[in-house]
Amino acid sequence: MICASACKMNFKNLREYLAWLYYQYLLITGIYVLEPWEKSIFNSILFSAIAMVIYTSYVFVPIHVRLALEFFSGLFGGQPESTMALMN
Amino acid sequence: MLSEYLFSFSFWFQVNVASQYGTLYNRPFVESFEETPMLVAVLTYMGYGILTIFGYLRDFLRHWKIEKCHIAREKEEQKDFVPLYQDFENFYTRNLYMRIRDSWNRPICSVPGAKMDLLEQASHDFNWTFEYTGRIVQDVINLGSYNYLGFAENTGPCADSAAEVTMKYGVGVASTRQEIGNLEKHEEMEKLVARFLGVESAMAFGMGFATNSMNIPALVGKGCLILSDELNHTSLVLGARLSGSTIRVFKHNNMQSLEKLLRDAIVHGQPRTHRPWKKILIVVEGIYSMEGSIVRLPEVIALKKRYRAYLYLDEAHSIGALGPRGRGVVDYFGVDSHDVDVMMGTFTKSFGAAGGYIELIEYLRSHSHSAVYATSMSPPVVEQIITSMKCIMGEDGTTIGCERVRQLAENTVYFRKRLRKMGFIIYGNKDSPVIPMMLYMPAKIGAFGREMLKRNIGVVVVGFPATPIIESRARFCISAAHTKDMLDRALSVISEVGDLLQLKYSRRRMQPSLVRPFDNNMYEDIDD
Numbered sequence: 001m002i003c004a005s006a007c008k009m010n011f012k013n014l015r016e017y018l019a020w021l022y023y024q025y026l027l028i029t030g031i032y033v034l035e036p037w038e039k040s041i042f043n044s045i046l047f048s049a050i051a052m053v054i055y056t057s058y059v060f061v062p063i064h065v066r067l068a069l070e071f072f073s074g075l076f077g078g079q080p081e082s083t084m085a086l087m088n
Numbered sequence: 089m090l091s092e093y094l095f096s097f098s099f100w101f102q103v104n105v106a107s108q109y110g111t112l113y114n115r116p117f118v119e120s121f122e123e124t125p126m127l128v129a130v131l132t133y134m135g136y137g138i139l140t141i142f143g144y145l146r147d148f149l150r151h152w153k154i155e156k157c158h159i160a161r162e163k164e165e166q167k168d169f170v171p172l173y174q175d176f177e178n179f180y181t182r183n184l185y186m187r188i189r190d191s192w193n194r195p196i197c198s199v200p201g202a203k204m205d206l207l208e209q210a211s212h213d214f215n216w217t218f219e220y221t222g223r224i225v226q227d228v229i230n231l232g233s234y235n236y237l238g239f240a241e242n243t244g245p246c247a248d249s250a251a252e253v254t255m256k257y258g259v260g261v262a263s264t265r266q267e268i269g270n271l272e273k274h275e276e277m278e279k280l281v282a283r284f285l286g287v288e289s290a291m292a293f294g295m296g297f298a299t300n301s302m303n304i305p306a307l308v309g310k311g312c313l314i315l316s317d318e319l320n321h322t323s324l325v326l327g328a329r330l331s332g333s334t335i336r337v338f339k340h341n342n343m344q345s346l347e348k349l350l351r352d353a354i355v356h357g358q359p360r361t362h363r364p365w366k367k368i369l370i371v372v373e374g375i376y377s378m379e380g381s382i383v384r385l386p387e388v389i390a391l392k393k394r395y396r397a398y399l400y401l402d403e404a405h406s407i408g409a410l411g412p413r414g415r416g417v418v419d420y421f422g423v424d425s426h427d428v429d430v431m432m433g434t435f436t437k438s439f440g441a442a443g444g445y446i447e448l449i450e451y452l453r454s455h456s457h458s459a460v461y462a463t464s465m466s467p468p469v470v471e472q473i474i475t476s477m478k479c480i481m482g483e484d485g486t487t488i489g490c491e492r493v494r495q496l497a498e499n500t501v502y503f504r505k506r507l508r509k510m511g512f513i514i515y516g517n518k519d520s521p522v523i524p525m526m527l528y529m530p531a532k533i534g535a536f537g538r539e540m541l542k543r544n545i546g547v548v549v550v551g552f553p554a555t556p557i558i559e560s561r562a563r564f565c566i567s568a569a570h571t572k573d574m575l576d577r578a579l580s581v582i583s584e585v586g587d588l589l590q591l592k593y594s595r596r597r598m599q600p601s602l603v604r605p606f607d608n609n610m611y612e613d614i615d616d
Binding site for chain 1: 135142214532587
C-alpha cells in the first residue's frame with residue numbers, strides 16, 4: 001500500500017521520500033498534532049526502546065539459537081550416538 | 089498487500105430493488121457503508137491511546153503549575169466542590185480538539201456561495217489564541233456550506249427582492265407571532281410552503297433546532313411512545329426527551345428492527361400497566377447528514393399504515409435537494425405527502441434563509457412554545473424564502489429552479505462516482521448530496537483540513553463527539569452552484585491530498601480501472 005501510492009507521488013530524490021515516510025509515521029501515531037517538545041519526548045522514548053530491542057537481540061539471539069539447535073539435534077541425532085557408545 | 093486482505097472484513101453493499109416489500113421502490117436504492125479495515129481501526133485506537141497518554145501528561149503539568157493553564161477551570165474557592173471539568177468530553181476538548189481547532193470556526197468574509205473568501209489566521213501558541221494576519225484568502229472552493237441549490241448569493245432576483253422588502257418593512261419585528269409580529273409576509277410564506285409541499289397548511293419558525301425541540305413536546309406527552317432512529321439529530325432527541333414520553337431506539341434505517349419494536353409495543357403496551365399506548369410516533373430524518381443515507385420512506389409508510397402509528401419526518405437536509413421537482417424525499421420516492429403525518433424542514437439548507445417549518449394544524453399555533461414565545465422571522469429572510477421557493481416551483485416564469493435541481497442531481501452522482509473510483513471510503517446513498525469521506529485517524533483530521541486549505545479548498549472535517557470515536561470523516565456538501573470545472577479541480581486536489589495522507593482505504597476498485605490505467609484517468613484533469 002505504501003509503495004503503490006509512493007510510486008504515484010513522483011519523489012525527486014531519496015530525501016523527499018524519507019521526509020514523506022516520516023510524515024506518515026507522524027500521522028499514523030498521532031504525533032503530528034503535538035507540540036515539538038512532546039514530539040521529541042515520544043521520539044526519544046521510542047528510539048531508546050527500539051535500540052534496547054536491537055541490542056538485546058544482538059547479544060542474546062545467537063546464544064539462544066545455538067542452544068535450541070543443540071537441544072533439537074540432541075533429540076533426533078542423539079539416539080544413534082548413545083547406542084553406538086553402549087555397543088562399544 | 090496480501091496482509092491487508094488477510095486482515096480485512098468483506099464490505100457491506102446493499103441493493104434493494106425487490107425487498108420483502110416487493111415493488112415499493114420505483115428506482116434502485118443503493119447504499120453502502122464499507123466496513124472499517126482492521127489494520128486502520130487498530131492504528132486509530134493506538135493513535136488515540138498515545139494522544140490520551142500525552143493528555144494525561146499535560147493535565148499533570150497543568151495541575152502542578154509547571155505549565156500555564158489557558159482553559160476554563162474552577163475558581164480556588166470551589167476546589168472542594170464536585171468537579172466540573174473532569175469528564176471525558178472536557179479532557180478531549182482540552183487535549184485533542186484544541187490542538188487541531190484551526191480547522192473549525194474559520195471566519196468567512198464573503199457570501200458562502202460556491203466560492204468564498206476566508207480571513208487568514210495564525211496562531212503562535214498552538215491554537216489557544218488566534219490572530220489575523222490581515223490577508224484574505226480569495227476564491228476558496230466551498231465544499232462545506234449547506235448550499236444545495238445555490239441560493240446563498242448576493243446577486244440575482246432573491247437578493248434584490250430581499251433588499252426591497254428591507255426598505256419597506258425594516259429588519260426587526262419586535263414581537264412574537266401571537267402578538268403584533270404577524271406580518272402579511274409571514275402568511276404569504278406559510279401558504280406558499282403548504283402549496284410547495286402539497287399539504288393543507290404549514291407554519292414557520294425562526295430556528296430549525298427550535299422547531300424540532302419545541303414542537304415534539306406539543307405533539308406527544310406522557311403515555312405516548314416515540315420510536316426514534318439511532319442517528320437522529322440532537323434537536324429531535326432533545327424534543328423527544330423534553331416531551332416526557334417513552335423513547336425506544338431502532339437501528340439506523342433498519343426496517344426489521346423498527347417492525348420488531350412496533351410489534352412489541354402493540355402487543356405489550358405500556359411498561360407496567362400494559363394499557364395500550366396513546367400514540368406511537370416514528371421519528372426519522374430525510375437525509376442523515378453524518379452518514380449521507382436516505383431514509384427508506386416507502387417501507388416506513390407501509391409499516392406505519394399496518395401498525396397504525398404516526399410518522400414525523402425531518403427533512404432538514406433533503407428539502408429542495410432531492411426529488412425531480414425538488415420537493416424532498418417524498419418526491420424522490422414518489423409517495424403521497426398525505427401519508428406522512430408531520431413533515432418538518434428547514435430553510436437554511438436549500439433556500440438560503442434561516443428557520444424551520446412544520447406542517448400541521450391550528451393546534452400548534454397555540455400550544456407550541458416556539459410559536460408562542462419566540463420572536464417572529466425577520467422580513468428579508470421571509471422574502472428570500474418566498475422568492476427562492478417560487479423559483480424552485482417555476483412560478484417566477486423562468487426555468488432556473490428546475491435547472492438547479494437537475495444540476496444538483498448530476499453533480500452529486502458525478503462527484504460520488506469519481507470519489508469511489510479513486511479509492512476513498514464513501515458512506516451513504518448514491519443520490520445524497522451529503523458525502524462523508526472517512527479519515528479515521530485523529531492526526532489526519534487536522535492534516536486534511538490544513539492541506540486542503542493550503543490548496544484553496546474549504547472542507548468540513550468532523551470527529552468525536554459528532555461521530556463515533558474511530559469514525560472521523562470529512563463531509564462534502566455538493567451544490568448546484570458548483571460548475572464541472574470546480575468539481576474537477578476539487579477532485580484532483582482531493583486525490584492529491586489523499587495520496588499524500590494515504591487516505592485511499594477502500595478494498596474494492598471499480599471495473600473501469602481494468603480498461604484504462606488508473607493514473608491516466610486521474611491526472612488528465614489537472615490544469616495548473
